Amino acid sequence: MKIVKILSTATLLLISQISFAEDAKTGEALYKQSCAVCHGSTGGMDMAKRIAPPIAAVRMHYISTYSDKDSFVQAVSGWVEKPDESKSMMRGAIRRFKIMPPMSIPKADAEKIAAYIYEGDIDKPEGFEDHVKEMHGKKRSERQDKKHEGGMKHEGMNHKGEMK
DSSP states (O other): OHHHHHHHHHHHHHHHHHHHHHHHHHHHHHHHHHTHHHHSSTTTTOGGGOSSOOHHHHHHHHHHHOOSHHHHHHHHHHHHHSOOGGGOSOHHHHHHHOOOOOOOOOHHHHHHHHHHHHHSOOOOOTTHHHHHHHHHHHHHHHHHHHHTTTOOBOSSBBTTSOBO
16 A cells, blocks of 8 residues: 555656646747747847847846745736736837837747746846846845855756846
């Protein structure tokens, strides 16, 4: 009986890991299909060459308020569902680019995209680190470093949106 419980637990754990990996791949694919054209790295930090803020900046701003995955996913997917200037975390981006148009992305897909943004391997556009230091100051970078020490590291940024 004890062996059956152990095998059942191990099987459920394996299935959840496979499901998580599939959701991450799906979230990345959905991001590339629906979001990267506007929020990708193309154009670097030259705002004249961009039509929306880079997703690395979006993650950085949202993670400062919504540091746990669940609240981050709900906030970002809620924004995608119904962009509302009064609830913006990036007022400067709205002044620069105007408000993001509503997207016809199913809620479940928006949540997968938001989960990918939270913990995925997000590229920083060239010049992103300098922009953050110039526009948001050294204090913000130091606060983020202290707040998120020990986070998983990815190329360019860790899963909390911090610069490496």
